[in-house]
Amino acid sequence: xxxxxxxxxxxxxxxxxxxxxxxxxxxxxxxxxxxxxxxxxxxxxxxxxxxxxxxxxxxxxxxxxxxxxxxxxxxxxxxxxxxxxxxxxxxxxxxxxxxxxxxxxxxxxxxxxxxxxxxx
Amino acid sequence: xxxxxxxxxxxxxxxxxxxxxxxxxxxxxxxxxxxxxxxxxxxxxxxxxxxxxxxxxxxxxxxxxxxxxxxxxxxxxxxxxxxxxxxxxxxxxxxxxxxxxxxxxxxxxxxxxxxxxxxxxxxxxxxxxxxxxxxxxxx
Numbered sequence: 001x002x003x004x005x006x007x008x009x010x011x012x013x014x015x016x017x018x019x020x021x022x023x024x025x026x027x028x029x030x031x032x033x034x035x036x037x038x039x040x041x042x043x044x045x046x047x048x049x050x051x052x053x054x055x056x057x058x059x060x061x062x063x064x065x066x067x068x069x070x071x072x073x074x075x076x077x078x079x080x081x082x083x084x085x086x087x088x089x090x091x092x093x094x095x096x097x098x099x100x101x102x103x104x105x106x107x108x109x110x111x112x113x114x115x116x117x118x119x120x
Numbered sequence: 121x122x123x124x125x126x127x128x129x130x131x132x133x134x135x136x137x138x139x140x141x142x143x144x145x146x147x148x149x150x151x152x153x154x155x156x157x158x159x160x161x162x163x164x165x166x167x168x169x170x171x172x173x174x175x176x177x178x179x180x181x182x183x184x185x186x187x188x189x190x191x192x193x194x195x196x197x198x199x200x201x202x203x204x205x206x207x208x209x210x211x212x213x214x215x216x217x218x219x220x221x222x223x224x225x226x227x228x229x230x231x232x233x234x235x236x237x238x239x240x241x242x243x244x245x246x247x248x249x250x251x252x253x254x255x256x257x258x259x
């Protein structure tokens with residue numbers, strides 16, 4: 001085996017290692033607010049690396065939720081999209097579990113005013 | 121012969137922690153609308169142990185809603201995050217399926233003022249609790 005062949009082998013292995021495959025495991029969307037209330041978008045993402053099938057951050061879901069809720073202190077969050085996915089690297093020996101939350105921060109006072117205007 | 125025994129003991133010591141360790145993976149997650157009143161967090165979970173993959177029903181999941189509603193009997197629960205988790209033990213021969221729900225009991229701090237209560241009355245809410253479990257929208 002020549003040095004060039006070894007180099008090619010290493011290059012192929014590196015290319016495989018750097019390639020990622022993303023798979024969605026679950027998605028959900030909750031009830032959307034009225035279009036006028038869809039102005040302020042809040043997002044939160046958290047992940048957990050999994051190396052040789054050993055997960056290293058099992059609390060990532062709570063982290064994502066706390067981060068998400070913390071981005072909209074006074075209002076409600078509606079139209080929440082939650083996406084749970086995995087990113088596999090190098091024959092799944094290295095993997096990332098990732099949760100992505102996205103929703104509209106709705107000012108409930110403004111929302112009530114809109115309703116009362118409509119009623120009036 | 122003694123060397124072989126020492127080798128066996130070393131291998132066992134090396135792999136035993138890996139065999140006994142449990143690893144938790146997420147199967148699915150969902151999050152509903154988050155309310156502005158986030159004073160009181162309530163959570164509930166159901167768990168089932170499965171040996172060698174033999175599992176004949178998932179009925180324990182249906183108890184989750186009842187367990188969660190018991191934690192907040194007179195008010196609405198909003199902003200519910202549901203996590204479906206799988207924990208593997210002993211090289212995956214034995215595992216646990218856990219469904220965990222956490223949400224905000226909206227009427228906990230505002231029960232006197234009546235704010236944060238469900239649009240439905242308590243009686244209607246109780247009836248609604250008995251309705252079949254349906255996600256809001258699931259893709």
